[in-house]
Structures are given as C-alpha cells and as structure tokens.
Amino acid sequence: MTDRPLIAFAGISKTYGNGTLALDDVSFAIRPGVIHAVCGENGAGKSTLMKILFGLEQPTSGSILLDGEAVAIPSPRIAAEKGIGMVHQHFSLVPSLSVSENIVLGQEPRRGAFLDRVAARRRVEELSRRYNLAVDPDATVRTLSVAAQQKVEILKALSRDVRVLILDEPTAVLTPPETDELFDRLRDMRAAGLTILFISHKLREVRALASHVTVLRAGKLAGDAPLAAIDDEAIARLVMGQAAGPALKRGGRVSGTPRVVVSGVHLKARDANDRLEGIDLTVHAGEILGVAGVDGSGQRGLVSLLTGRAQPTTGAITYEGKPTAGLGTAALRRLGLAHLPADRFQDGGSKRMTLVENAIAGAHRLAAFSTGPFLKRRAMETRTEEMIVHYKVRCPGPNAPLSALSGGNAQKLIAAREFATEPHFMIADQPTRGIDVAAAAFLHERLAELAAKGGAVLLITADLDELLTLSDRIVILYAGRIVARLENEPGLTPERLGPYMLGLESAA
C-alpha cells in the first residue's frame, strides 16, 4: 500500500516557558487504518506530542499535516471537529453521572431545555454495538471497574465521529486479561477503518498490537519503522539510547538460610479477592521469590500480612526464626522489612509533601535526621539530594512536591527510601508497573543487587517478563492458594505459567 499519510508531523518542536525543550524537530507520518505505536521513556516527549495533536498544547515551531494539508489545532474542540479523539491516561469522567450521560456530555441531545435521556441512551447503545464495547448505559460511572471506565472513555471519544483515536498508555491501569480484551477491541476498530495511535513503553504490547512503531528519546525522533522490520532488542536500544545490557536472567540460584517462613496461613478478609486459604512459603536470604497470579488471587492479602497491616486468621509467620504474631508495620520495619507498594501514590508516598519529606519519612527518627524533638532539615535535604543523584530521579529539586514527578521518577525516589535501610526482607509489589524501560531496568538491578548482598526479596508482579527475568523461584497464586511452585529454569515461558494462573492446572 502506498496510501497518502493521514497525519504527518513536520519538524515539530516545543519549548516550555521554563526553557525545557520537550520536542526537538520531530517528523514522521501515520498512515490511515493502522495501529501506530509511539514508544519512549517517561519524559521522552510522547505525551507532549499527543497533546499537540489533540490541541491541548501548541508547537513552538513545525506543523501538523492532516490529509496532506497543514492545519492549526488550537483546542480539543477543533481536534474533535477534525476527527481526532483522545483517551487520556487519567480519565476525565464525572463519577456521579451515568455512563450515557458521561458519553454525551458536551454534545447532549436535547428536548427543549432538557437532556433527552432516551436519545442519549440510544446513541450509546448503538455505539457500543458498533464497536463491540459492552457497557451498561445506565450504570453510575463511580460504580464501574477501571477497565469499564476506560471503555466508557473510549466510547466517549468515538461518539464524536473520530477518524484517529489516541490512546495514552491505556494498559497501565489494566490487568492482563483486561489488556487482552482491550487489544481485541482495538483490532476490531482498526478493521472498521479507524486509525489508532497507541502510546506505550511496553514492547510486548507494541509487538502484539501495532504494525508500525515510532520511538522518541529525549524529545527527538530516535527511530521509525514497520514492526516487521525491527526486532525487540533494536527497539529497546532506540528507547534507551544505548545497547541494552545483557538480559538480567537469574534463576536457580542456591538458596541461603530461610528468612521469612509463612506456614498454613489463612486470612479471612471482607473482599474475597484478598482471602488466603492455606499458604506455605519460604523466602530465603539471597533469593528473589516471584509471585505470579491473576490480579485478585490473594496477593493483596499476602502483602498486608507480611507488612503487619493484618494478622493471619490461622497459621503463623516467622521472621528470621521469630514469630511475628501481633507485630505491626512499625515493629516489622525495625526488624528489616522494606516494601515497594503496588500503588505508589496511594501507599508509597504523599503527593502533597516534598521529595525530602517523602524520602526521609520513616527514617526521620534516626539520630542522623533529628535532634531531640526537632528535625535536621539540612541533613534530610543533603541525604535526599544523594538519593536523587544515585537513583537518577529526574526532578525540579528536593523541595518539589512528589506530585511534580512522573510515575517512574516517583517510584525511583520511593525505592531509594526503601532500599536505604539495607533491608533484610524486601517486598516489591508491582515495582515497575507503568514506568519506563530505563527506570524499570534500574530498579531490577537494585533488586538483584539486594539479593546478591543476602537480602530476601518477594517479587509480586503481573508482568511475566519481569517475573521470569528476576525470580529464582516462582510460586503461582490462584484463589488464595498456591497452585504451583516452579524453579525458574531456562525455558520456562509465560505460556507455561498461564494455565496455573487461570486455575486450569495445579502442581502444588
């Protein structure tokens, strides 16, 4: 095919008021009717470019060609008129309104001065049929799962008769089965003639979905190729700007002494997804024990027990031989526990507090950071600056609020704090979810390094590549039980884990 490009970026540059060069002379084209992936680290300029296309920001120089003609897109409204729709990473739905109300918001069918609910509902049903995206038009958005909200967001974008749909990291909030379903739908849409711009930094997903990939690095175009013509390693090199280090494949390492022993543990939780039905596992010094499982198989319950936020209903947990019954988080942390929580902004830090405060919290009572009842702010700041350097945290400064950081940088700062205590036992819960390849690789190195120094690591992750790369041994959770215990031998593939995770097989 030699179609004329639907969209062409011609020499787009964007300089922010503070002098940051976010995009530097980026040019590439998108052909109609394809799924086109845009890859890059956090901060590489992907989002800025998409915002420019969607009219949220204006380029400093360069132009956008739509159907070969230069167009100005001063606002999202104009973008919508030109057939460009966007699904943001953070949804912009009104939680208290119904699905159909949300979808028609801004272009409501009216009868007199009132919203014509019947027409709104009909329109939503028709859209949802056409794109095979099943949602209940009358459900209140607040009550929907994240995946369902994303569907609503997509339908909302589609309701404006779009030709181009931009999806900004749509899988960051989804579980693997939900991701698969989303991909099926996106393929349907492509088949229906839609052009899809898919922003991601997960190579697997790009490979599974797209036919063409553009890589941005530090605001510049790093590469642009049909996927058939480029292999994963090459893309990774383009993303990271250097030859990616040799894959950090562990597995089958000799185990040290048992450090954390969970025996016969049951947990009755209100949420069935958190229940545990007889868990036995041991994490040894110097090993990384991977925990796999579909989201909601008991991972959260396991973490809350190991971090002292809940006590087992029956069964016992020992920590370096000592029982932990009755010990809370504070006591466990004193014994050498560290924890990278799955939701980094919910549990891992406080968005409204500064980097210094986030980095030192928990250690603030140490003599290094306090005298009597007072804090040593200078020492706290110095220590944080060291962390920022060592962990390559990209930030405006140590006194910026955590909310100013991208997900990857925030995770690095949180990791810096958790690793700073030289923990005996580290729980890494989805440590690299939603962060860029370079930051993920960095955190992988830190985890491996901790294990090499004799620390015990429990790695809980939905990213099977990460699991297979890092783990020495793997246990698979299903419905609150361990259904498989596997040595991570070479040749163990995601495909072999699948049936266990779905509860189709059991080997425990």
Place this chain on the structure above:
Amino acid sequence: MAHITRRSLSALLLASVATATLGLAASTGAALADGPKKVVFLVNGNLGDKSFFDLGAAGMKQIKAKYGDAVETKVIEMGTDQTKWLPTFEDVSEQGFDLILSSTFEIADILSEVAPNHPDQTYVLVDGVMPYDKGGYENVYSVVFKQNEGSYLAGILAAGLLKDGTIPADQGTSIGFLGGMDIPVINDFLTGYVEGAKSVNPDIKVAISYAGSFNDAAKGKELALAQYRTGTAIGFNVAGLTGLGQLAAAKDVGKWALGVNSDQEAIFRESDPAMAAKVATSMVKNIDVSILRTYDLFLEGKLPVGKVEAIGLAENAVGLVETGNMKTLASDDLKKQIETARAGIIDGSIKVTSAFGLETDKLNALRDSVRP
C-alpha cells in the same frame, strides 16, 4: 540640605495624624456649643426583638417627632459580640453627642469603664444601675422601673378574671407566679402581684415557683405545667427565657399566662399565634416612655445625672398592655377597677410594697398568706 530619612518621614506622618485628630476634637467642641442637640441610643444586640431594643428605638423616634429639627437622633446596633460594645462606646463618646443612651444590665459594666474616661459626656443607663455606692459615675444617669406597681395591676387583672367568672372555675381557682430566682429584683414583681390580687380577693391563692435559672425554658415549662395541673388558671412569668416555658405550657393546656417586661403577645403574634392567644396581657416596662422623659428632663436641665431614679405608674413608665387580648378578655368593670387602682397608686392612697429592703420574714409571711 534637607535630609529626608525614614525617621523624619514617620515623624512627619505622625504629626499630620495628630493634627487631624486635634481638628476632629475641635469640631466636636463646636457641635456641643450650638446647633441641634445630638442623641444616640446604643443597642447591645440587634433591632427586631419586638422588646427592649425596639422600644428604645421607638423612644428615639418619639424624641425626634417631638423636637423635630432641634435634635438629631441616631440608633446604633452593636450586635451580639460583646467585645465590640466597649469600642463602640469609646467611639461614640468622642463624637460630640449630648446624650448617650443604652439599656440593660450588661451595659453597666461597659459604662463603668468608659464613663470615667469621658467626664464631660453624659450617659443614660435604662433599666440598669451603676454601682454609685462605690463612688464616681457623676456623669451617668440610671433609670429603673417600679415593677411592683405594674405587677400590682397584673395581680388585679389575674384575680379579677377569676372572680368575675371570665375564666370559669373549672379552669382553676388560683393564680400562679413563675420567678427566675428567689432574689429581690424578682420578688419585687411578686409583692406587687400578690398585693394586687389580694385587693380583689383577700382569699386568693397564688402558686409560687422559682426555676433557679433564667435560661431554662424546659424547666420553666415543667414548673408551669405543674402549677396549671394543680388548679392554677392564670400565671405570671418573671424569669427571662425560662418564662417562655410558661407561655408554651399555657398554650399546651389551654390556660392563661401573663407576660413580662415587654409585650409578649406581640412578640409571638406572628411566629406562634396559638401561644400569643393565651397571653392575657403583659406587664411592660415602657422603655420608650422613659427615654422620651429622660430627654425632656435633660432639656429642662432637671436630669438627675449621677443618680439612680425609679419611675413607675406616675410616669407611665410601667403598666399593662391594654390593646391586645386584654381588650376583649377583661370586663369593663375590671378595667375600671384597674384604672382606679392606678389612680390610687399615683396619688399615694395605695402603697405597694417593694421587695427591695424587705425583710425575709415579711416576704415569707406574704407568700404564706396566699399558699394554696
């Protein structure tokens, strides 16, 4: 060479402020000398109470109506935040008023701070007394009300309504008195009330209760209900907010009540007409009358500043509200009887006992004589 430093600049500023202040003081003096008289009434709360404050404002209107352009009147609401009362008094004291009037007991504390600072300013305290016995306050005139005289008329009305059958015997045969506390100022109402009732019916029985509180409407209602259930047909409340409980009780059991200090029928006519309908009349302190009278005396140069004065029926400063329910409820004979008593008190042929300075024994004897 003129050297303007920050210090000299601020000195300059200070000097100009001082000049401005002096200028203000000078103009104040001028206002005192000639031109219309200036009178202000300070409300330590807000208008619209249909009681003391509204009456005070009405008194100011009467002054204006009577003297026209020869006087400037002003009413200032000071609000309920007590920390603002003193500053307001201080301000007003510097604004060249001939008379500054205010009412209620709380103002005595304020005046005790302000008045000594402005010895040339004349203040009037209505329904409150300065502590003259401690000396000072030569520039404050206090006026109080002979509540015993007004209560005497209320006693006649209550006993008379029973005697002539206007209130049928099955409603009850005795009259009631609900006091806030067993203290002289409250008992001054009681002595007049009992003596007035006895003048109609020497065998009258009076149920007497003290709530021990001026703020407890619930308790007032309980005590009043107890009185009404044991044969009281009409009761007199002298208990502040507690007394409102008696009005509520009267409404509940369908019996009669007598209001106090201000026209309590008028107060509730709109918000609770059923309750207002059970207020036979109210023994009122005519704040408006006392204010106009004060100004009259002031103009004549006869105002006894530095003293307390008690005024009563003779000055029309107390009395019954005759325009409301009483107009239709009381028979002409009874009204005539009340008029006669009023004349008798004014000409001195009827002496009403005051509870101030009354020995406890005599008070107890009076109370025992009417015990049901």
Place this chain on the structure above:
Amino acid sequence: MIRSAFASFVITAVLLVLVVGIVLVPIALSLPDPLAVLDTFVFGPFRNPRHTGNIVEMATPAMMCGLAVAVMFRAGMFNLGVEGAFFLGGLATVATVLLVPLPAFAMAPVGILVGAVVGSSVCAVPGYLRARYEASELVSSLMLNFAALFIGLFVVNYFLRDPAAGAMVSFRIPAEAKLPKLIAGTRIHLGTLVALAACGLGAVYLFMSRAGFEARIVGSNPSFAAHLGLPIRSILLRSQVIGGLIAAGAGGIEMLGLYQRFSWQSLPGNGWTGVVVAILARDNPILLIPAALFLSYLQVGGDLIARNFDVPSEAVGLIQALVLVVVTAQAIMRNPRLIRLVTGKKPAAGQAQDTKAVEGSVA
C-alpha cells in the same frame, strides 16, 4: 512552600476585596456621601489608634483559633470542636479565677492553663472517638459544641452567677487576673503576644519537629503513614489535643483580656472565624497572622460604617457571609476529603477500602 502558599493567600485576599466591593459599592451609592462610606471602610480602621487596636484585639483569638484548626487540619482532622473548646476554655478560666484562691500573680497563668485543659476536651473527645471507633469527628465535634455550651450555661447559672446582676453573668473578673494592656489607648493586651508566639511555635511544631512531621504525613496521606508504620491513632489524638489546648487557651485569654465577666449565652463564633482564618492561611501558622489581621480589618471597617452611617448591620453581615462563602468554596475546591464530607461520598473506591477490609480482619 511558604511562597506558593503566600501567593494563593494573596489571590484569595484580592478576591475578597472584590467581593466586598461588590456589596459595599451599591450600599455606599445609596447613601448621601458614598465616598465617605468607602473611605471610612478602607482607611477608617487606621485613622484612630483605638480602631487599629480593635483590629489587633480581634485578630488575637482569630489567630489562635486558626492555629488550632490548622494543627488539626494538617493531621487530616476536620474537627470543629474549636468553637466549643474556645467557649469552655473561657468559662473554665473564669471559674478558676473566681473560685480558686490564688495569689494575684498566678491567677492569669493558672486560670488560662486550667481553661486550656478543660476546654480541650471538646476537641479531644471527638478525636478519641475518631481514633478508636472511626466516628466522624466532624459530626461528633459539632454536637459536642452544644454539649459544651449547655454545660457552660449550667455552671454559670449555679456556680458563677452574680445574683446582684440582672442577667445571667458571672461575678466580675478580679482586676488582678486581667491580662495587662500593652498599648495605652487601645485594648491590645498580653494575649496578642501569646498568640503571635503560639503561631511561631505552631510553625516550628508543624515544619521542624518530628511530631509535626508525622502529623502532616498522616494528614496528607493516611495510607502512606500506615505503610511507614506510624502510630496513626495516637498521632490523630495528639493533634486534636494540641488543637483543643490552643483553642481553649484562646478562650481563656479572650476572657481575661477583654471581658469584665463571663457573659456568653451562646457560642461566641470565634471558632468559626478560626476555621475561615485557617483556610485563608492555607493552614500555614505564619500566614495565620496576616490572615487574621486582614479578616479583622474587614470586620472593623464594616463595624465603622455600620456605626457611623445608616448602613444596616445586615449589610455588614452580608459582607462577612460572602467572605465565608469565598473562603469555604476555595477550601472545598482544594481539598478532596472535604468534598467527600460534603457530598457524603465514600473514600475513593478500590485500594483504600480494600486495605481497610484487610485490616478489619484483625479480630
């Protein structure tokens, strides 16, 4: 941090000036001399040292109540017990001064201390109920305010009442117990210095002490505090006890500074002013000082025009009401937890609740 907080403070202040103008200008125009009205409102408070003093006098309790609110807000507590604590603190102070035989020099400090301890219960009890039983401190503190009021009226009526007085007021506060006046010609008293010092100490506590740091972690993200293993319950309780002590102490200071007798028959409203001041100051103790002075300035200006012109006191009330609306609207926009309280919506679905569910299984 303080610079950005100050910027938003200035924005709010400018907004307030606009709002006040919208009310004031039409009122002024309806009077014979509109310029004099505006002039009195804007410059009047500074023409007479006594009026400038009024601003400071009024700002003193506002600052301290604002500090009490800020300390609790920072820990994530919307405890409105400041109002009741202020009331009860004032009462207990007066009761101590009147009933306990004390040497003259000890009257004020002991009285205020006792007032602070007794009054703080109005904040501490809802704090305990929240920490122990998850009872909404907003609701329980509002209710407890009224309990404090009626307990107070009972105490005044049966223990402190001056029978010679024609109203329900306490005996006179002895002159030796009064706080010394600082500036002749005004009523500015020692309490103002205490309030300024308290704001300074509040800033030290919140931003320079370990305890304040922990309170802010709990306040800005309780899940994070749980992750760190901080003793959340005792931190919550501690914050509310501190807040209560400050508010109740302010009540005592107000009594000994400006009053002749204890004569409050209803809640005096200083606690609510404190909430407004705290919101305006973005819960920053140092900014509380200009915020309280600014609000008091508007108040004194309003009082002056009500006193000197035929401006109904309702108009002044309207200005205050609009100030309240602007400030609370800003607070609600800024604070997601307040929105939840206002709308009755449960905390964000998912994570937070799930964590609680797991915690709930401890038994």
